[in-house]
Amino acid sequence: MTRFHHKRVTDPVHGAISLSRLESDVTSTRVFQRLHNVRQLGLAHLVFPGANYSRFSHSLGALHNAGIMLDALIASDNAIDDDTVQSVRLAALLHDIGHYPFSHATEHVVADFYAASLLSESGVAGVSNTSDSSEGADETSSAPLPTHFDHETLSAQIIAHDAELKDVFQRNSFDISLLEKVFQPGPDNNLLPIISSDLDCDRLDYLRRTAHFSGAPYGSVDIRFIAASAMLDSSGQFCFSHKAMRAADHLLVSRYYDYVQVPFQKTASGLEWSLVTGLKACLSQNQFSCSAKAMISMIANGEWSKFDDQHVVGCFREIRKNSSD
Numbered sequence: 001m002t003r004f005h006h007k008r009v010t011d012p013v014h015g016a017i018s019l020s021r022l023e024s025d026v027t028s029t030r031v032f033q034r035l036h037n038v039r040q041l042g043l044a045h046l047v048f049p050g051a052n053y054s055r056f057s058h059s060l061g062a063l064h065n066a067g068i069m070l071d072a073l074i075a076s077d078n079a080i081d082d083d084t085v086q087s088v089r090l091a092a093l094l095h096d097i098g099h100y101p102f103s104h105a106t107e108h109v110v111a112d113f114y115a116a117s118l119l120s121e122s123g124v125a126g127v128s129n130t131s132d133s134s135e136g137a138d139e140t141s142s143a144p145l146p147t148h149f150d151h152e153t154l155s156a157q158i159i160a161h162d163a164e165l166k167d168v169f170q171r172n173s174f175d176i177s178l179l180e181k182v183f184q185p186g187p188d189n190n191l192l193p194i195i196s197s198d199l200d201c202d203r204l205d206y207l208r209r210t211a212h213f214s215g216a217p218y219g220s221v222d223i224r225f226i227a228a229s230a231m232l233d234s235s236g237q238f239c240f241s242h243k244a245m246r247a248a249d250h251l252l253v254s255r256y257y258d259y260v261q262v263p264f265q266k267t268a269s270g271l272e273w274s275l276v277t278g279l280k281a282c283l284s285q286n287q288f289s290c291s292a293k294a295m296i297s298m299i300a301n302g303e304w305s306k307f308d309d310q311h312v313v314g315c316f317r318e319i320r321k322n323s324s325d
Helices: 023-028 030-037 055-075 080-095 103-120 151-161 163-171 178-183 201-214 223-228 243-260 266-284 290-299 309-321
Strands: 007-011 015-019 231-232 238-240
Touching: 007 055, 015 023, 015 055, 023 030, 023 163, 023 231, 023 243, 030 055, 030 163, 055 080, 055 103, 055 178, 055 201, 055 309, 080 178, 103 238, 103 266, 151 163, 151 178, 201 223, 201 243, 223 243, 266 309
Parallel strands: none
Antiparallel strands: 007 015, 231 238
8 A cells, every 4th residue: 555655754663654645744734743842751751861752753653553453454354445544544643632731740630620610610711601612613512612621632623623734634635524433432433442442553652662762671562463463353343363462461561560660650750740730830820721712722823733841841930930939
């Protein structure tokens, strides 16, 4: 399938990663380039100096793993057309497009902040004030906006409403509804586990990538063998060959030790606590807003592409100027 070999990117974990023209164009958009400035592991690089890889490189790795799984299915005589292959690969590439700066740490703080606001106030921003909420919202629904988005919902908003992404899809004659279907669970979507499962393209990348960049040995798993063992069972459900069972067991056990030794290492956890404290201060002092309404506005005006780790660090510096804490 030469369609998926338009361009190659050299990666220290997977080697050469091939991209279609559409995928290459997507990686050049501002919302995707933003992922260069969103670290996958938060502040872990302050403990493991090499562990500073970004969600940009991780997303390319997820795409690569999805491609291997799809190739394995096609090699087993499963009829999967090029448009479906492209849709699944694109879903893998864009699965992290909606991550907040500092990723999960910020997402948890945002959820707690707006939950507390709902309890203490009536008419929190993004709920009662819906005068501008139709911009970027689902036009077929009159339901009010939630107080905030998780990163999956925010990703869907960006994919549907970012002007530059829309232009890329149109120029490449890509039907965005095919991409939306990949993310929708259901009995007819037997390829969803490639994107979301315990052995999905995401997890198969970050474990190996974290091991490579942190120096911790726990992710040294035969990722390619697992991905290349993908198949559909007699009922059409996505699974892996029994030959990959030991490698899959190794991965799941390694994932536990990776979490304990890298993201939840004691000093890294202490730094995360400090990060959370700073994020709470930013939200409470209106350094930035992460309400659903604010996110929709940022997507519409192009400001989302600037909302990255460095933007938040700049907000921390501003707070420190006027604080004795």
